[in-house]
Amino acid sequence: xxxxxxxxxxxxxxxxxxxxxxxxxxxxxxxxxxxxxxxxxxxxxxxxxxxxxxxxxxxxxxxxxxxxxxxxxxxxxxxxxxxxxxxxxxxxxxxxxxxxxxxxxxxxxxxxxxxxxxxxxxxxxxxxxxxxxxxxxxxxxxxxxx
Numbered sequence: 001x002x003x004x005x006x007x008x009x010x011x012x013x014x015x016x017x018x019x020x021x022x023x024x025x026x027x028x029x030x031x032x033x034x035x036x037x038x039x040x041x042x043x044x045x046x047x048x049x050x051x052x053x054x055x056x057x058x059x060x061x062x063x064x065x066x067x068x069x070x071x072x073x074x075x076x077x078x079x080x081x082x083x084x085x086x087x088x089x090x091x092x093x094x095x096x097x098x099x100x101x102x103x104x105x106x107x108x109x110x111x112x113x114x115x116x117x118x119x120x121x122x123x124x125x126x127x128x129x130x131x132x133x134x135x136x137x138x139x140x141x142x143x144x145x146x
Contacts, residue, residue: 004028011085015070025050026061030071030085036092036101038082074101074127089126095134102134 008027012019029045030037037045043058062083066073072084076094082101084092091107094100109128116123133141 001028001032004032007031011070015065015068017064017068017070022050022053022057023061023064025053026058027065027070027085030065030083034084034086034103036074036082036084038080042083072127074129076101076129092127092129093134094129094131095137096131097133097137100134101129104130 005024005028008024008031009019011027011031012023017023025046026042029042033041033045035041039055039059039062042062043053043055046058047053062071062073065071066083069087072087074082074084074092076082080099086103089109089111091104091109093102093104095102107130110126112123112126
């Protein structure tokens, strides 16, 4: 997909990340799969087309992206860190049943423009996510009750 390739290249260049073949592929994967993938998801999604890819490379590349604000890193809990190619501030919803992370674009997300200081603390980024039971899991539970 040429459009995605251009998009991935532009994103890396704009954020000062040198575009290598692997970095391009990983960025493209994030942009094409807005499923909030983990390192594992990205690795599984790309290891067939890039046999030389290692999980370590995926891990360090995603970290690099998040340090350069080219992607968003979401720390859900100790066991789960997800990545999002959408760097616009938006609210995430984590379902405790199925483990999926959904975007809630209609919710208002806090936006830190530039640097914000709260009680002398310098705020550089913000994460907001809700936890609960998604509508699909809630509907399933409703069915089993009746």
